[in-house]
Amino acid sequence: MxxxxxxxxxxxxxxxxxxxxxxxxxxxxxxxxxxxxxxxxxxxxxxxxxxxxxxxxxxxxxxxxxxxxxxxxxxxxxxxxxxxxxxxxxxxxxxxxxxxRPSWGMLTGVRPSKVATDLLRHGISKTRTKRILTSEYFVIPKKAALATDVALCEQKMIGNPDPRDCSMYISIPFCPTRCSYCSFVSYTSKKLLSLIPDYLAKLLVDLRAEFALIRKLGLRLKTIYIGGGTPTILSAEQLRVLLDCIAGETDISALEEFTLEAGRADTITAEKLAVAKEYGVTRTCVNPQSLCDEVLANVGRCHTVEEFFRAYDIARNSGIPTINTDLIVGLPGDNFKIFSKTFDQILALRPENITVHTFCIKKAADILRQDSHVYSVRGGDAGKCVDYSQLKTQQEGYKPYYMYRQKNTVGNYENVGFALEGKECAYNVYMMEEVHSIFAVGAGAVSKLVNYQPQEGGAPLIQRLFYPKYPYEYLRDESTQEKCDQIETFYREQGLLK
Ligand SMILES: C[S@@+](CC[C@H](N)C(=O)[O-])C[C@H]1O[C@@H](n2cnc3c(N)ncnc32)[C@H](O)[C@@H]1O
Ligand code: SF4
Missing domain, CATH: 3.30.160 (Double Stranded RNA Binding Domain)
Known part of the structure; x- marks a missing residue:
């Protein structure tokens, strides 16, 4: 151009x-x-x-x-x-x-609800906020309503954050095989999967150091999120070792939420989720992405629809109170008929959380190379599928509580987390809205140190600390003590420990 x-x-x-x-x-x-x-x-x-x-x-x-x-x-x-x-x-x-007319008008950022949040914080009413989004930002009315609803729900959840609040993210970047659409860094080959025992050993050392720092600074851990990759790639015994370490370092019963993202149906067993439940996990994810075997095969996701239902039953019977299911709109071979059937089947299970992602291709040029109508600028059926998910969840008593956008998504649509009343994922909101620090441990993990409001009404002040991206590099990493020192300095310099 x-x-x-x-x-x-x-x-x-x-x-x-x-x-x-x-x-x-x-x-x-x-x-x-x-x-x-x-x-x-x-x-x-x-x-x-x-x-x-x-x-x-x-x-x-x-x-x-x-x-x-x-x-x-x-x-x-x-x-x-x-x-x-x-x-x-x-x-x-x-x-x-x-x-x-693009759905999100001139909003290009990761958090389309941010504008609504800012306006609501200025004391502007809900109706006027929606009007400003449509008239000044060219957001179409239904997306303006969505952004405003999400902003209101987030505000309710966030309340007045205490500077001593924090959360923890633990990274398990391994998967049994690679799904072709996935852009997350995750090891899948047999040779790389053999690193898991060493990875776990190093992870425990780093976790102990960060938990000790949280205690030393007198911080209050609100949520823990073990994410991937596919954390349930760990055997039941390895999971027990990890969870036992965490339980030895912090009072799990004092947490607001403890997520173990399972994900792939082919890694979920009753034994693993029983260990999770025993150690106080309150939320898990069983992700179908699509309930069409052909679509799953198209994207190289090596499990069947039947395996998803089996894994979902295991999760439900485990007694873990909150189950999330991830879906992706616009996958190759998907269309409105397939998606709406998938969505109805998911709603029939009544998971506490449903997260609807829009298919995102790393290089937009790849979208153009495909000749399927799904990849046109308007997103083919994707818009109808996204609308369907938003309408049906509303009818079934779910609320949108969290939303973000990625670049190069089909039709430029958003990712939305829906929850039954009171079942919202607190970690997702704290992380996205940057309300308190996230201590992140493991390969690819990024700690975010947050001073939520340096001055009244000001933007949060953020400092990021990075662990190496790949497990191989992480195993050789010796930066944990230095990171802990940087974290302590941040808290002291920002005056957050008073
Ligand atoms: C980090 S992945 C981990 C989840 C787990 N490993 C699994 O696959 O079930 C989190 C979610 O991101 C979504 N996701 C991954 N790649 C995506 C893509 N290219 N476009 C849209 N969503 C994607 C999927 O819904 C996935 O469940
Ligand atoms: S299992 Fe999840 S993290 Fe792993 S490759 Fe597939 S989508 Fe990506």
Whole structure:
């Protein structure tokens, strides 16, 4: 795409907006000079009272010009006003030229409910928040309602965070085989799976160090999340060793929530979940992704629908109170008929949590290479499937409580966590909304140190600490003590221990 910007404009934001309309589009010199390449010219001008933006979009022999103006207001900084007026002009120009209105309008970020949260925090009513999302951000009405509902639910769950609250994430990045759509780092080959015993041994050492620090600083551990990969790749005995270590370091009964993400049906046994229940796990995930054997085979997910139902029964009979099921909309070979049948079957099981993801392809260019209608910019059936999941959950008494977006999803749709009343996953909300620190241990684990409100109404102050991405590197890592020192310094410098 040829992009010509005039004024103090955030190039990355404009490129991201253009990619909603042209997934996988390139902006380098070669792409600019390609015959027939789309073209966007954008001019930003500052006035005494606000900003003007003029966008000229050209493609396929057609041209649309859109001018927008936005006055300064108490709700937005000057920089944000400039960004918003540019967004409005660009989305309007491409939208008119291509006859397409993206569901999330000019919102490109990971957390579409953030704008709603900010507006609600300014004391703006729910109705007005929805109106602002539709009129100023071009979000379509049903997504504006979704974002507002999620923001309200999150606010209720978050309350007034105590600076001493924290959570813990434990990474088990191993899986029995690799699903072809997955972009998570996870070891699957026989040779790499043989690292599990050494990995576990190192994990326990690091966990003990971090738990000791939590005690030393007098922090209050609210949730623990053991995630993957596929944590139930561990044998029942290995799980017992891990959970026994955790139980020896912290009072499990004082936790608000303790998740052991199981995931793949072919790793779930009654014995493993009995160990989990014995050690106080309160939430687990049994993920079908789709209840169509053909779709599962298409994506190389090596279990059948029948195995999912068997694993779900095991989870239900284990006595672990909250079960989550992950689904993906828009997988290759999926369509509305298959998805709606899948969804009805899941609802019939009445899991406490259902998480609906939109299929995400790492490189958007891959989407374009596929000729299936599912991968068109409008997402084919995916929009209908996402709508179906949101409508049916509402009818069945579930609430959307958590939402995020990834880049390059089919149709640019969102991922939403639904929960029965009072069964929301607290860790998901704490992590996404950055309300307290997450101590993360294991390969690929990223600790997030959070000072929720450095000044009244200010954005949270965040510092991240990274463990090496791959288990091989993690085994050689010696950074834990240094990390603990950095964490302690953060808490002391931020004055969070008073
Ligand atoms: C880290 S994965 C772990 C779950 C577990 N290993 C499993 O596969 O059941 C968490 C969830 O992310 C979702 N996911 C993974 N890859 C995805 C993709 N490319 N697009 C959309 N969702 C994806 C799936 O729903 C998956 O259950
Ligand atoms: S089992 Fe889960 S984490 Fe592992 S490859 Fe499949 S989707 Fe990814």
């Amino acid at each position: 040829k992009l010509v910007l005039d004024g103090d404009i955030n190039v990355y934001y404009i490129q991201t907006l253009c990619m909603i309309f042209f997934p996988g589009e390139k902006f380098g010199a070669a792409a600019q000079n390609q015959p027939g390449a789309p073209e966007l010219r954008l001019k930003l001008t500052k006035r005494a009272k606000g900003y003007n933006a003029k966008a000229t979009a050209k493609f396929g022999g057609n041209k649309v010009v859109c001018s927008r103006a936005l006055d300064f207001s108490p709700y937005y900084t000057e920089e944000k006003t400039a960004k918003m007026v540019c967004g409005a002009a660009v989305v309007s120009a491409w939208g008119e030229l291509l006859g397409y």
